[in-house]
Amino acid sequence: MTKFLQRLIFFIIVAYLVAIVIDITTSKGLQRVPKNHLETLNTIMRDTLNNDILILGNSRGACAYNPLYIDSVLCSNSRNISVSGQTYIISNLRYRIYRRNNPAPKLLILNIDHIELGSGTLGFERYQYFPYMHDTLVREILDMHYFTWMDKNIPMWRYRGNYKYVGLGLLEFLGINHINGKQHKGWSKNVGGFDGTNMRYLLANDGEIKCSIYDSTLIAFEQLLQQAKFEKTNTIMVYSPVYYMVQENMSICFDTIMSTYQELSEKYNIPILDYRTLPINYDSTYFVDATHLNYIGAREFSIKLAHDIDSLGLLK
Numbered sequence: 001m002t003k004f005l006q007r008l009i010f011f012i013i014v015a016y017l018v019a020i021v022i023d024i025t026t027s028k029g030l031q032r033v034p035k036n037h038l039e040t041l042n043t044i045m046r047d048t049l050n051n052d053i054l055i056l057g058n059s060r061g062a063c064a065y066n067p068l069y070i071d072s073v074l075c076s077n078s079r080n081i082s083v084s085g086q087t088y089i090i091s092n093l094r095y096r097i098y099r100r101n102n103p104a105p106k107l108l109i110l111n112i113d114h115i116e117l118g119s120g121t122l123g124f125e126r127y128q129y130f131p132y133m134h135d136t137l138v139r140e141i142l143d144m145h146y147f148t149w150m151d152k153n154i155p156m157w158r159y160r161g162n163y164k165y166v167g168l169g170l171l172e173f174l175g176i177n178h179i180n181g182k183q184h185k186g187w188s189k190n191v192g193g194f195d196g197t198n199m200r201y202l203l204a205n206d207g208e209i210k211c212s213i214y215d216s217t218l219i220a221f222e223q224l225l226q227q228a229k230f231e232k233t234n235t236i237m238v239y240s241p242v243y244y245m246v247q248e249n250m251s252i253c254f255d256t257i258m259s260t261y262q263e264l265s266e267k268y269n270i271p272i273l274d275y276r277t278l279p280i281n282y283d284s285t286y287f288v289d290a291t292h293l294n295y296i297g298a299r300e301f302s303i304k305l306a307h308d309i310d311s312l313g314l315l316k
């Protein structure tokens with residue numbers, strides 16, 4: 001019995017040490033992967049970027065603002081660090097991560113809409129945080145993405161069911177298979193024509209699209225505005241294009257949300273640029289679904305926005 005216990009303890013120790021090694025190498029490898037949402041977080045975690053313009057928002061922000069076209073008009077160095085499926089609680093955190101390695105930008109573009117102040121999609125694309133479990137800032141939001149005590153403290157536990165990321169990280173760490181990601185400075189390229197599935201989902205509730213304001217999200221958003229003001233960073237709120245049928249079916253709380261943005265605009269002397277009446281809002285050619293621009297729409301919108309920013313003199 002004693003020998004059995006000795007062997008069992010020895011096996012557990014060896015397995016734990018192996019798990020630690022695999023965890024470290026997997027995470028180190030994933031930190032180098034320039035792919036999907038890993039790219040943006042990896043870049044701001046690692047690099048000194050010194051961007052003139054920074055763009056924050058959810059998935060609508062990620063796909064609508066193309067830094068390449070903005071830079072071509074403004075001769076700037078912009079970057080999109082929007083977080084898909086999330087609200088300004090996570091956007092605020094991502095901005096703090098960026099500021100850890102970089103000076104404050106000259107201009108902060110904040111995408112606003114009917115869901116940016118809501119609860120977000122909890123647990124959405126949580127894999128991007130796997131390599132950074134012990135980062136002091138990242139640990140602040142792990143509970144929101146359903147990371148348990150075991151996920152946070154037991155090696156490899158969080159990777160269960162996500163073995164493709166284990167393989168991706170190990171291959172990258174060992175130099176066996178490096179992925180050459182397409183660098184769009186954080187912009188998410190949507191390819192394809194209009195898909196009505198998203199529209200049908202949004203209108204499923206008696207044709208009325210719901211929206212909401214969470215106190216914690218509103219506090220995080222205002223903290224971001226306060227930090228920008230303290231650091232003398234020019235800030236604008238931008239309502240990016242959305243397919244016209246979404247606008248026509250907003251619930252009554254939408255007026256409350258817009259009045260909230262307006263109050264903050266006046267309080268912090270921040271302009272609001274509202275692009276819901278642009279012609280592209282009425283043409284599905286520019287959308288991949290009801291709320292997200294495709295790459296053609298992003299090009300048209302980004303150029304228009306850049307010229308408006310230039311007219312306002314926000315970079316001077």
